[in-house]
Amino acid sequence: MRETGNAAIQAPAAKVAPATAGARPYHHGDLSRALVAAGRRILESEGPSALSLRAVAREAGVSPAAPYHHFKDKSELLDAVAEEGWHELGAAIATGRAAAANPRAALTEIGVAYVSFARKNPALYRLMYHAACDREMMPDHAKTQDSGWGHVAEALVEAGADPTNEREMQLAQIAAWCNAHGVAEMAGFKEFEPLKEAMGGEEAFVRGLLNHVGIFARPRALLD
Amino acid sequence: MRETGNAAIQAPAAKVAPATAGARPYHHGDLSRALVAAGRRILESEGPSALSLRAVAREAGVSPAAPYHHFKDKSELLDAVAEEGWHELGAAIATGRAAAANPRAALTEIGVAYVSFARKNPALYRLMYHAACDREMMPDHAKTQDSGWGHVAEALVEAGADPTNEREMQLAQIAAWCNAHGVAEMAGFKEFEPLKEAMGGEEAFVRGLLNHVGIFARPRALLD
DNA sequence: TGTACATCAGTGAACGCGCGTTCACTGATGTAC
């Protein structure tokens, strides 16, 4: 049906140094990781609609079938990308929290770190959100002690929340994520640019927003 | 190349009453609207990935080429769907606001109405968000007096915010949207189900979250 | 140290699919006279 006569002709050349070793071996060595990294690169440079299995393989310099030796299917690869994201988000939150001067400030810094991560990796963040939406939230990391989720809970208690009031604790924890998520997703809107600049940059803008959070229930800064 | 010999055979039957008239005319009469409605139906029943131009045409009972008489391309149709969403969201917010007992409560009710709309039309809401993200926010409606955006501003002033303090006004308005957006998108997470039920249903849960908003900056309910 | 061989991790061609869009067409409608 198709001409395959001279199909054997291929460019044998070009494929050089992958990252560490010298002469691009037949076996990649760490394709699994490389695919996840390639996925992130595509995500942030071409957007989520460009994130196909084939594109990832292409970006990693490998045939379209190669990923199947490392991931069951496309969604498993995507999950791995999201997973890496959750891991990094947890680390960013830990760093932000550790840098705070006092327990109260720690909460704010957690929020800032969260938003900052999402703003630096918007497409990845969205992928993470979607992955979390479908299955359980934050596949493994939610339950890990070093997850962002755990840090929020700890920071709340350190700031004085009553850990025995389980319902209030949960609600506060969830509210924190809601707030951070909302700010993270809206902070990039183009029509906020003027205000952002007037406030001296995006971080100041984000801090301002996090400070205004609570507007529905008790907009103190405005109404007192 | 392809067999077209008996391609002329088609089912002439079935296509009955569209909604108003009797015998399904050749000309649809209101295909533009019907396509938008079909788009919404697909969105909520099959999810955003199923929302293709062809699927919309199929759902509307029309050939794949028909939509091109009404929309330049796929994205224009999607925009129309999103537009309808923004319109309805504005109306829902107006209703919520009007039902409030006092100016302060109006803000809360706006938040509840927003989240409620998003929860009832999750896929549509997401489409709206994305449309807003790319171009300007809320294509036309943001500038309209009856938009949700406008209602928030008015409600803030009625609740006592100083309309001459432009920066604080803007920040508060944006913060309100951030909060509502965050709660709207997280309220559906499956792991919150137990808490939701314990609180007596989703609306109570949402009100609780909106009340806890402000957690990063001044988590009063917990810490005072 | 050298060789046989199982296993691993790639290749590239092929599949079937649904998509957005275009095209020449045709049936229905509405207006001018």
Next chain:
DNA sequence: TGTACATCAGTGAACGCGCGTTCACTGATGTAC
């Protein structure tokens, strides 16, 4: 009221595309003896 005709809003077949996945294959690796 009747007819000619332009215009409108459909049809259905076709295009080229990139996708996820499968398949038989092959080169590289590592282990047993």
